[in-house]
Amino acid sequence: MYRGREGQWAFVFHRMSGVALALFLLLHVIDISLVMLGPDGPFDAFLVFYHNWPFRVGLIAVIAGVVYHGLNGLRIILMDFTSWGVRYQKQMWYGVLGLTTLIGIPVLWKIVPEILGVA
Amino acid sequence: MASSTSELGWWVFMRISGLLLVPLAFGHLWANNMAFNAGEIDFAYVAGRLAQPGVKIFDSFLLLFAMLHGVNGLRYSIEDYVKRPGRRFAWKMVLFTVAGIVFVLGVMTLWAFSFEEMGDAVRTLGAE
Numbered sequence: 001m002y003r004g005r006e007g008q009w010a011f012v013f014h015r016m017s018g019v020a021l022a023l024f025l026l027l028h029v030i031d032i033s034l035v036m037l038g039p040d041g042p043f044d045a046f047l048v049f050y051h052n053w054p055f056r057v058g059l060i061a062v063i064a065g066v067v068y069h070g071l072n073g074l075r076i077i078l079m080d081f082t083s084w085g086v087r088y089q090k091q092m093w094y095g096v097l098g099l100t101t102l103i104g105i106p107v108l109w110k111i112v113p114e115i116l117g118v119a
Numbered sequence: 120m121a122s123s124t125s126e127l128g129w130w131v132f133m134r135i136s137g138l139l140l141v142p143l144a145f146g147h148l149w150a151n152n153m154a155f156n157a158g159e160i161d162f163a164y165v166a167g168r169l170a171q172p173g174v175k176i177f178d179s180f181l182l183l184f185a186m187l188h189g190v191n192g193l194r195y196s197i198e199d200y201v202k203r204p205g206r207r208f209a210w211k212m213v214l215f216t217v218a219g220i221v222f223v224l225g226v227m228t229l230w231a232f233s234f235e236e237m238g239d240a241v242r243t244l245g246a247e
Contacts, residue, residue: 032228
């Protein structure tokens, strides 16, 4: 293990968010598949359970993970397919963090009041 | 480890699918979390969305690319962190089995109902 510089942290966050999102995806497909059991099935009861605040906060984490993983993925593509990508990988990573934060502001502005029940 | 030719193919696939997943995943999150209150999602909302051909097609591409991209990413993690060959093989078999079942379940969810049946379900619910 070499001492963490930007590139290594970018990789660690990419790996962690990727594993978390892949596991969420499997769970998400399974829970939405309950809709096949019809309007009188367990879908609505299950969704009411998911509407509890810990899951809604978790959903914000999913959104943050998707935005970071997606933007950092674009950084990886630029590193792999342009002549200048690797040279500017550090600056691009700070750009990814900045843009993720920037996108996070309207997302939190929209969703936090919904969770608090003041929307 | 798979052959180096197929590993190169997966390397390219992760970049192409990743690029496609940015608009697909961002669009999916926008529709269900920003354009709508996710805390109010219920059967009528999901049935109503899946009654739209555009949503079925959009979500089908999202399901396909996200599953392949996500499962291949989990496979990378197994290759990296599970050192013993026997356990590595076992974990991968578990992953591929679960992923296969979940993918079929996802396709069924998106396509099992006709648009009419979905529409009827929403209308019935609205009439109650």
